[in-house]
Amino acid sequence: MSDTAMECLTSRMPKFLKRADPAVVTAFACILILLFLGSLYSSSFLSPAYLLQQLKVASFLGVIATGMMLVILLGHIDLSVPWAVAMGAMMACAAAAYGPVGVALAVPFGVLCGMAIGLVNGIGVAYLRIPAMIVTLATNAVAQGLMVVYTGGYSPQDSAPDAMRYLATGFTIPGVPNAVVIWALIGAATVFVLTRTSFGRAVYGIGNRERAAYLSGIDTRRVVMIAFAIAGGLSAFGGVLLAGYASKASQSMGDEYLLPAIAAVVLGGTSILGGRGSYLGTVAGVILITLLQSILSVMQMPEAGRQIIYGVVIVVMLLLYGRTPANR
Amino acid sequence: MKEWRFWVAEQRGTLLALGIFIVMFIIYTSNHPAGLTANVVQTASNKGVLLAFVAMAQTLVVLTAGIDLSVGMIFILTNCLASWLVVGTGIETALGVTAVLASGALCGAINGAIVIFGRLQPIVTTIATGAVYFGVALLLRPFPGGSVNEDLADALTGRLFGVVPASLVTLLAVVLIVWVPFSRSVLGRAAYASGSSEVAAYMSGMPIRRAKFAAYTLAGTLAAIGGLFLTFFTYTGEAAYASGNAYTLFSIAAVVLGGVSLYGGRGSAIGAIFGALAFRTIGDLLFVFDFDPLWQPLFQGVVLLFAVSLGAFGLFRVRNKLEWFQ
Numbered sequence: 001m002s003d004t005a006m007e008c009l010t011s012r013m014p015k016f017l018k019r020a021d022p023a024v025v026t027a028f029a030c031i032l033i034l035l036f037l038g039s040l041y042s043s044s045f046l047s048p049a050y051l052l053q054q055l056k057v058a059s060f061l062g063v064i065a066t067g068m069m070l071v072i073l074l075g076h077i078d079l080s081v082p083w084a085v086a087m088g089a090m091m092a093c094a095a096a097a098y099g100p101v102g103v104a105l106a107v108p109f110g111v112l113c114g115m116a117i118g119l120v121n122g123i124g125v126a127y128l129r130i131p132a133m134i135v136t137l138a139t140n141a142v143a144q145g146l147m148v149v150y151t152g153g154y155s156p157q158d159s160a161p162d163a164m165r166y167l168a169t170g171f172t173i174p175g176v177p178n179a180v181v182i183w184a185l186i187g188a189a190t191v192f193v194l195t196r197t198s199f200g201r202a203v204y205g206i207g208n209r210e211r212a213a214y215l216s217g218i219d220t221r222r223v224v225m226i227a228f229a230i231a232g233g234l235s236a237f238g239g240v241l242l243a244g245y246a247s248k249a250s251q252s253m254g255d256e257y258l259l260p261a262i263a264a265v266v267l268g269g270t271s272i273l274g275g276r277g278s279y280l281g282t283v284a285g286v287i288l289i290t291l292l293q294s295i296l297s298v299m300q301m302p303e304a305g306r307q308i309i310y311g312v313v314i315v316v317m318l319l320l321y322g323r324t325p326a327n328r
Numbered sequence: 329m330k331e332w333r334f335w336v337a338e339q340r341g342t343l344l345a346l347g348i349f350i351v352m353f354i355i356y357t358s359n360h361p362a363g364l365t366a367n368v369v370q371t372a373s374n375k376g377v378l379l380a381f382v383a384m385a386q387t388l389v390v391l392t393a394g395i396d397l398s399v400g401m402i403f404i405l406t407n408c409l410a411s412w413l414v415v416g417t418g419i420e421t422a423l424g425v426t427a428v429l430a431s432g433a434l435c436g437a438i439n440g441a442i443v444i445f446g447r448l449q450p451i452v453t454t455i456a457t458g459a460v461y462f463g464v465a466l467l468l469r470p471f472p473g474g475s476v477n478e479d480l481a482d483a484l485t486g487r488l489f490g491v492v493p494a495s496l497v498t499l500l501a502v503v504l505i506v507w508v509p510f511s512r513s514v515l516g517r518a519a520y521a522s523g524s525s526e527v528a529a530y531m532s533g534m535p536i537r538r539a540k541f542a543a544y545t546l547a548g549t550l551a552a553i554g555g556l557f558l559t560f561f562t563y564t565g566e567a568a569y570a571s572g573n574a575y576t577l578f579s580i581a582a583v584v585l586g587g588v589s590l591y592g593g594r595g596s597a598i599g600a601i602f603g604a605l606a607f608r609t610i611g612d613l614l615f616v617f618d619f620d621p622l623w624q625p626l627f628q629g630v631v632l633l634f635a636v637s638l639g640a641f642g643l644f645r646v647r648n649k650l651e652w653f654q
Contacts, residue, residue, distance in 0.1 A: 077451060120633075128640035129652055131590050133395060133451060137577050138633040145626025152622060210653040220653070252570065259455055272449045304470070307463030314456040315442060323447040 023269025023321045027284035030317075034291045042298060052177065058290035059183035060168075060242050061260055062283065066190050067118075067234030068261040069282045070227050073194075075207045075274025076125055076132035078228065080117055081235050081261055083143035085254030088114040088236025089243035090147055096161040103161045110240045111233045117143050118232020122225030132228075151251065160243045168244030179241055186234070191279045203227060207274030263314045264289045273324065341587015342599035348585065349606035356609050359616040366491050372612070373493040374485055374561055376605040380499055381554030382575050383582035383604040384507065384597045385436075385547040390583055392540045393523040393592025394443060394450035398458030399551045400576030402435045404567060405465040406555025411474025411565025414556070421477040429552050435461055436548020440541040458576075465567040472566035481560035495557065499601065502553060507597045510546060515539045523592025581632045582607050607631070 038045035064081060071078040092110030095102045117139050124135035150156075170178045194200035202223045205213035214220045238257070243249045268285030270277025292313065296306045336343070356372070357364040382399050389396040406428050413424030435457070442453045484494050510516040518539035521529035529536050554575075559565060580590075586603025588595025611628050614621070646652060 124633075124637065128637055129643060130636050130640060134580060134584065134590060134636045135633075137580060138629065138636050141577060141629030141632050142626065143629075145623075145629040148625045149622055211650055214650070214653060255569065255573075259459055262452065262455060266452055272452050302466075302470075304463045304466035307459045307466065309463075311456040311458070311460035311463065314459075315446075315448070315453065318448050318452065318456075319442075319446050324449070 021269045021278060021281060023267075024278065024281040024284055026317075026321060027268055027281060027288055031284060031288050031291060034288070034295060038291070038295050038298070041295070045298075052175070052180075054290055054294055055287075056177040056179050057294070058286050059177075059179040060238050060245065061257065061264060061290060062183040062286045063186055063241060064235050064238035064257050065261045065264040065282055065286050066186055066279075067231030067238075069265045069268075069270055069277065069279065070190070070203065070234075071132070071231045072262075072265050072270055072272060073203050073207045073274055073277055074224055074227055075210075076224070076228075077262070077272075078118075078121065078136050078231050078235070079133060079258065080121060080136040080140040080143065080232070081258045082252070082254035083140050083147060084114045084117045084232050084235035085239035085242065085257055086249065086252065087117065087143050087147055088239030089249035089253060090151065090156050090239075091236075092164060092240045093156060093158040093160055093243055093249045094150075096164070097158045103163065106161055107164060107167070107237075107240055110243075111237050114236020114239070115229045115233040118229040118235075119225065121232060122228030125228060126221040126224035147251075154251070156249055159248045160246075164240060164244035165247055166244070168241045179245070182241070187279060187283065194279060199223065199226070204275055207271075207276070209275075259310070259314075260289045260293075263310075267314065267317050269321070339596075339599075341595055342602065345586040345599045345602035345606060349602045349609065352606050352609040352613065356613055356616055359613075361616075366487060370485075370487055370493045370495075372609065373496045375612070376608040377495040377499050378554055378557055378561070379575065379578055379582060379604040379608055380601045381502070381550050381557065382579040383586065383600040384502075385550035385554070386579040386583050387586070387588050387595065387597040387600040388510075388519070388543040388547040388550070389450070390588055390590060391523045391592055391595065392519050392543050393526070394540070394544075395580075395590075396436075396439060396454050396544070396547055397451060397576055398435070398439060398454040398461055399547065399579055400572035400574065401458040401461040401465070402432055402548055402551040403555045403558065403575050404569075404572040405435065405461045405468070406432045406552040407558045407562075408465045408468040408474075408565040408567055410556050410559035411476060412468065414476050414480070414559060416477065421480055424477075425556065428556055429549055432552020432555065433545050433549040436545040436551070437541070439548065440544025443544065444537050444540050458572075462567065462569060462572060465572075469565045469567045472564055472568075474565040476559045476563050478563065481563065484557070485560050498557075502550070503598065503601070506546065506550065510542070511596065515542045519543045520593055524594070577632070578607060578628075579604075581628075581635060584638075585635050 035046065044050055064085065068078055068081065088110040091113040092106045095109040096106040120139050121132070121136050124130045125132045166178065167182065168179050172178055173181060194203065202213060202218045202220070205218060206220050206223060210220050239254060242253060264285035265282050266272055266285070267288060268277065268281030268283070270281060293306070296309060301309070357368060360368055362368050382403055385399050386396055409431055410424070410428045413427050414421055415424065439454055439457055442448055442457065443450050484498055486494050488494050488497060515535065515538060518529060518534040518536060519542070521534050522536040522539055526536060582604035583600045584590065584603070585606055586595065586599035586601070588600055610631050611624060614624050614627055
């Protein structure tokens with residue numbers, strides 16, 4: 001869409017829409033379209049029970065995408081999600097096998113393992129100045145290697161303790177699954193950190209231009225390192241929730257979360273180059289991806305078709321609003 | 329400075345990769361129970377050549393300051409395709425090989441078109457197209473199976489004159505037919521230039537877009553050659569997600585080991601080939617030292633992490649802290 005057409009369009013919109021990011025609006029519009037298409041296919045698509053179920057499934061991706069968004073805002077990327085997720089899940093389950101103390105510490109231990117991966121990523125990116133894509137690929141391989149050695153290549157036998165199952169599937173507030181509450185809490189905290197703290201400002205600043213951020217007195221390397229550690233922790237926490245949901249951890253359980261997490265963040269209007277994006281967009285992206293997956297599985301689309309549609313949807317939506325400006 | 333010194337300075341990465349490979353290979357063969365026999369060399373070269381083709385593909389894209397996270401999936405897709413097409417009589421087989429190479433080129437061209445004309449970031453684009461390619465591979469081969477022209481397969485994975493591994497000869501031929509002309513052509517120079525500084529290349533009137541497009545397309549073709557060879561080794565096609573991911577990852581490792589700069593504009597595919605051979609040999613070192621194969625992923629991961637950390641040595645040359653943030 002050309003700029004003039006866009007301006008013409010925005011001048012007629014109500015005020016609150018004018019301020020909104022076009023990408024976020026598009027993403028929400030796509031959600032409505034998907035819901036509409038789904039309701040044509042099956043009448044139960046709009047029932048509250050189904051929608052709540054979708055929201056619960058979305059919350060696992062939401063937690064993981066939160067960390068991914070933080071990293072992408074910095075202008076980096078975290079490809080260590082798959083095994084950070086699996087490691088968080090496996091380590092939490094493993095800790096739970098060590099008596100009552102282990103059970104109590106299971107969740108923090110899983111998250112801590114993820115943070116350790118994130119910390120290595122952060123040190124590599126911030127202090128050693130290695131491209132994020134490469135470091136995170138390498139730590140992903142190391143995490144995979146560690147888990148293969150630990151589990152012997154099979155799915156671990158330890159099952160998730162009740163506390164983890166409660167976190168993922170229980171109901172503290174009647175009618176609202178705990179996973180959704182957790183996502184809401186993490187989301188609220190992220191919005192607060194990104195918009196109301198100096199750390200959040202620094203994240204956006206570094207994403208825009210790290211040199212400028214450095215010259216204005218921000219310890220950019222520490223901010224980047226902390227952001228990666230948080231992202232690793234959130235990935236692992238997503239894994240803990242998933243293990244609670246499935247009541248056990250498994251090999252390659254995180255593989256199906258890397259692409260959706262990146263897609264959700266980017267579809268939500270966060271620039272892959274960093275510095276621009278809102279959490280609302282990520283929420284929209286996560287719900288959009290989850291609904292898309294759900295519709296495809298309701299239509300009993302085989303895995304092959306799902307992968308193809310997935311890739312095509314991401315490319316098409318990015319072509320609509322994710323293009324970098326021409327350099328001439 | 330004498331002329332050869334310039335040459336050495338330019339080829340430092342490649343020579344380092346060659347050195348690492350030679351040292352690793354000597355350690356490998358001297359500890360191998362069978363010693364340095366034609367069989368050992370043939371097996372090692374067959375395994376190494378697979379990664380070498382994928383690493384060459386990755387190099388072409390990395391030289392333009394991009395990255396192709398779909399090479400592994402193109403590799404898998406062409407493997408599945410070859411298990412359908414490369415069968416039958418001589419002519420049918422030849423047509424099949426051509427079709428497989430063309431589809432690899434098409435995959436690369438799609439990547440290139442989206443990145444260059446769609447102006448999307450290479451990372452996201454190739455992750456997404458990688459998913460598409462893997463989906464197509466799954467459509468072709470929901471279950472492992474298929475077959476391949478075994479005469480051709482045995483000829484290309486066997487030995488010439490009983491000594492020289494045919495796969496190495498093929499690799500050499502591909503280097504001479506694809507890489508050498510490309511790197512010396514205007515397009516190849518433009519690919520280097522646009523990776524080094526796109527603005528400067530544009531200002532000097534270089535055909536950046538055509539060069540990048542050619543690089544992505546050639547990368548797809550090279551990955552397809554790799555896929556063909558995988559079919560020749562295994563006689564089957566399999567849409568294995570994990571193996572596609574692993575090859576993407578290893579190709580990046582090989583490129584880094586081979587002295588190709590991930591920021592673009594520096595390095596050569598020959599370096600990446602030695603990087604690939606070295607990486608494979610390092611991975612196989614565990615076997616000759618009788619370690620549990622379970623440790624292999626961890627060992628490879630650590631080697632990879634260590635290899636990419638070597639890039640940090642450039643920090644010692646930095647005179648102004650602001651150069652950190654480029």
